[in-house]
Amino acid sequence: MRKLPKPTDQPEVVYTTCISRVRDPSLKIRLMTCKQEIIDDSLAFDQHATNNTLHLIAEKNVVGNNVLKNEMEKVYTDRMVGKTSPGRVYYDKLITAPKNGICPLCGHRVVQTLDHHLPKAHHPSLVVSPANLVPSCSDCNKSKLNTRPSSPDEEPLHPYFDDIEGDRWLYAEVIQGNPVAFQYFVSPPSHWDSVKANRVQNHFDTLELSRLYSIQAATELSDITYLLSKIYQTVGADAVRNQLSDSAESCEQQHLNYWKTAMYYALAQSTWFHTVGVNQ
Numbered sequence: 001m002r003k004l005p006k007p008t009d010q011p012e013v014v015y016t017t018c019i020s021r022v023r024d025p026s027l028k029i030r031l032m033t034c035k036q037e038i039i040d041d042s043l044a045f046d047q048h049a050t051n052n053t054l055h056l057i058a059e060k061n062v063v064g065n066n067v068l069k070n071e072m073e074k075v076y077t078d079r080m081v082g083k084t085s086p087g088r089v090y091y092d093k094l095i096t097a098p099k100n101g102i103c104p105l106c107g108h109r110v111v112q113t114l115d116h117h118l119p120k121a122h123h124p125s126l127v128v129s130p131a132n133l134v135p136s137c138s139d140c141n142k143s144k145l146n147t148r149p150s151s152p153d154e155e156p157l158h159p160y161f162d163d164i165e166g167d168r169w170l171y172a173e174v175i176q177g178n179p180v181a182f183q184y185f186v187s188p189p190s191h192w193d194s195v196k197a198n199r200v201q202n203h204f205d206t207l208e209l210s211r212l213y214s215i216q217a218a219t220e221l222s223d224i225t226y227l228l229s230k231i232y233q234t235v236g237a238d239a240v241r242n243q244l245s246d247s248a249e250s251c252e253q254q255h256l257n258y259w260k261t262a263m264y265y266a267l268a269q270s271t272w273f274h275t276v277g278v279n280q
């Protein structure tokens with residue numbers, strides 16, 4: 001997961017903008033009346049996300065006693081996502097935040113949607129709260145749908161609140177064979193507490209990142225096999241290892257826990273690959 005800066009737009013401003021063009025007088029009054037509850041719930045969300053206690057927030061079916069869940073969901077879909085809707089400016093700001101449009105949850109696929117970190121079906125008061133809206137690829141968005149954390153260990157990582165980029169936790173192992181394959185795994189540093197380690201492992205498992213990264217690594221290796229075998233034939237196995245080490249360091253400059261970084265380190269450390277795997 002890649003860290004993103006927390007959005008600076010205030011929930012009250014975003015919500016007020018979204019409902020600014022509601023024409024039905026009765027609906028408008030009901031939506032305006034529950035504004036304070038939306039502000040309060042957004043503030044509580046921030047505090048719980050900071051303390052890793054989001055699982056303690058109770059689910060709701062109604063906001064402000066008389067705004068139904070489906071009406072709040074329409075505030076998001078009709079008044080924030082719609083291309084000409086008043087809240088679209090905030091949607092665009094949020095969805096374009098990740099560098100190069102890469103999903104912060106998997107660090108590989110392209111952002112296509114906003115993921116409600118706490119689902120809108122269970123937390124209607126947070127449908128347009130910026131801190132609850134995370135840019136995501138479709139696959140990560142779908143994988144998260146069924147997650148219902150009941151403890152801090154099970155809470156999904158949040159790119160605005162969690163930072164796991166400073167320590168190396170993603171590793172890969174070369175599986176000897178023809179074709180060469182890769183096994184990705186999480187190995188948290190010893191100074192992490194168990195909650196942090198479990199959350200990262202759950203993130204890795206829920207989003208099926210092992211499979212995604214293994215497939216990408218196999219494809220990447222296919223692309224460079226000709227080059228590496230040429231280096232082996234002209235300079236030798238040590239040169240192959242040095243080339244792989246340089247590639248690993250170069251990828252690490254981009255992201256420490258990038259699937260390519262883990263892949264190149266695994267290849268650089270495999271003496272089998274430098275002599276046998278490279279020539280298959």
Ligand SMILES: [Zn+2]
Pocket residue numbers: 103104105106107108109136137138139140141
């Ligand atoms: Zn993703």
